[in-house]
Amino acid sequence: xESTIRINCHSLTKTGIKMKLAxxxxxxxAAAAFAPASKPAFTTELNMAKYASKLQYVDCISTADLPAPxxxxxxxxxxxxxxxAVDPKGxxxxxxxxxxxxxxxxSFGKVNDDGTIQDPVxxxxxxxxxxxxxxxxxxxxxxxxxxxxxxxSGVPTYPVKQAKGxxxxxxxxxxxxxxxxxxWAGILDAQGKxxxxxx
Numbered sequence: 001x002e003s004t005i006r007i008n009c010h011s012l013t014k015t016g017i018k019m020k021l022a023x024x025x026x027x028x029x030a031a032a033a034f035a036p037a038s039k040p041a042f043t044t045e046l047n048m049a050k051y052a053s054k055l056q057y058v059d060c061i062s063t064a065d066l067p068a069p070x071x072x073x074x075x076x077x078x079x080x081x082x083x084x085a086v087d088p089k090g091x092x093x094x095x096x097x098x099x100x101x102x103x104x105x106x107s108f109g110k111v112n113d114d115g116t117i118q119d120p121v122x123x124x125x126x127x128x129x130x131x132x133x134x135x136x137x138x139x140x141x142x143x144x145x146x147x148x149x150x151x152x153s154g155v156p157t158y159p160v161k162q163a164k165g166x167x168x169x170x171x172x173x174x175x176x177x178x179x180x181x182x183x184w185a186g187i188l189d190a191q192g193k194x195x196x197x198x199x
Contacts, residue, residue, distance in 0.1 A: 051174040057159075058173065059166040060084060060094065066167060072117060074107035077169040079176030082158065083107040084167055085117050085128055093128040094160040094169045100124075101138070101150035122147060131157040 060075035060082050067073045072085040074097050081097035083106040099106045099119040108120040116125040116134050122143030125134045131154040138147025159170040 078171035
């Protein structure tokens with residue numbers, strides 16, 4: 001009976017080690033999925049802007065959709081996802097609607113009394129005026145795990161005004177065209193030359 005107990009203890013130890021290795025492998029692969037990608041040190045024609053930057057005010061949301069003080073909502077201006085936030089005093093701010101490091105919507109966040117909006121998942125606070133990180137980077141539970149893989153980074157801010165029954169945001173209206181031009185040139189180049197000819 002002693003030999004049976006030894007064999008069972010030995011097989012339990014093997015199972016425990018396998019389980020720990022499986023958990024470690026899962027965590028490592030999940031962390032690698034969110035790790036920043038390295039950027040090439042060179043540029044090609046595909047990375048260059050095809051259209052000059054053109055800043056102009058574009059309708060983002062109607063004034064009827066403006067959130068109450070202390071709230072936020074999302075909109076689109078010039079093809080960009082925008083978070084429209086209203087602080088408790090009623091001032092309106094426009095920020096990029098993608099929270100670093102994993103791009104969940106900032107418009108789902110909480111607008112605080114201290115002039116910040118807080119990431120709803122990872123807990124990072126961003127200044128409504130500058131978009132910079134205020135306080136700790138990714139302080140929530142899962143944020144501590146993911147945040148360690150990335151350098152702290154803020155969100156873009158945009159000039160905003162109320163006009164013609166809309167909340168307008170000043171954006172580069174050619175940013176989307178430049179992105180799409182690079183995208184289509186890359187797709188066409190994969191199938192043939194971007195000028196329509198083949199190799």
